[in-house]
Amino acid sequence: MIHDEIDRRLLAELQEEGRITNVELAQRVGLTAPPCLRRVRALEERGAIRGYHADLDPAALGFTITVFAMVSLKSQAEESLRAFEDQMAELPEVRECHMLNGEIDFIVKIVSRDLQSFQEFLTSKLTPTPNVGSVKTSLVIRSSKVKPGVPLE
Template sequence: MKSASPALDDIDRLILATLQDEGRITNVELARRAGLTAPPCLRRVRALEDSGAIKSYHARLDERTLGYGITVFAMVSLKSQAEDDLRAFEERIATLPLVRECHMLNGEIDFILKIVARDLQHFQDFLTSSLTTLPNVESVKTSLTIRTAKALPGVPVDMAE
């Protein structure tokens, strides 16, 4: 059962920060860094997973190595902001693999999408055949990423309250 906000001590925070930075660390090494033996460290990790503090584990892939040379942010405005229409848009976006992130915003723009593509033509094809043609889409404004100065996954883990 996931709790809304698990009570975390300094060892939990250290475990979370370490796993976020080094997801493939062994339990033995994690326990050593946390000042624990392996069994209680593993119990803590499992408790953090069960509480929802740890959602999942992933390999962070290099988009360029895999042929995705550009990243684009698309600001999408919808014709209707009725809850059913918002959900329908989100459900459709969830089926589009090139869309890596989708965030609903407050303000003039309804959603911002992070999109990867092989090249500009690939993105243009996606834009005109998959995004602007979605029901309820009023407008799409795009910005091509020139370079990324910072891209950290996860969240900051405060080591003291």
Template sequence: MALDRIDRQILSLLQDDGRMTNVDLAERVGLTAPPCLRRVRALEEMGAIHGYHAELDAATLGFPITVFAMVSLKSQAEHDLAAFEHYVAAIPEVRECHMLNGEIDFILKIVATDLKGFQDILTTHLTPAPNVASVKTSLTIRTAKAVSGIPVSDP
């Protein structure tokens, strides 16, 4: 399905404010409510919209520590990669897991309540995990930019 200007406007607006009512959304894109809702449903069905989420503040909710862990595996066979992905999916503090091309196999974004909490995650979950060869970590000092979503522009 090709996205037109109105579809892109809808995506951009919903990405900025997923709680916007359909009536407000329709008004902002120049449609009436029924066709706007049909477009939103079509965008959901085609997979352009995966869901609607609240953006939470980690520090306010007791997770002021963010660490990036670079993980190298002993084997990069597909079943070993999938097993690692499945393993880290069960660790709640691992918020993101990306497979990389190059020397490092995965980069993980991990949140923790404090440094001891992160150390516990590292020593009880990551370093002893099956097939893990090494884990290198970097503690974030500050975040200069954290934008969720993707840039949505007119075609």
């Protein structure tokens, strides 16, 4: 994925500041603009860069509740696992869904406007999902670190 130190530096800079101009990025990593752009496009094509997005503040947008739900399924057959993942992909409140090993099959990150909205989501969308055996939830009290990506420095 990463061919050399320049690729690593490009990725580190973009991960930290996705809106940086190509000219500024090139200066930071010691390239001129055209080869910098070619390298970034190559990293995108190889899948090292999956996309770009704005880091939104949920509370500023009215989403005051974040919950992690630990979901156990009744069946762990591959088709059942994929069906659950497909269902979670359709729910906009679900921001992350990770399959785990161990007692819990999935951990799901959910955002909601308030406790009542979350309760409605839980009882009308998550719990009734086919093959769900149990759901245990934990409300986030405080987040001390939220850092996307990987440690490249």
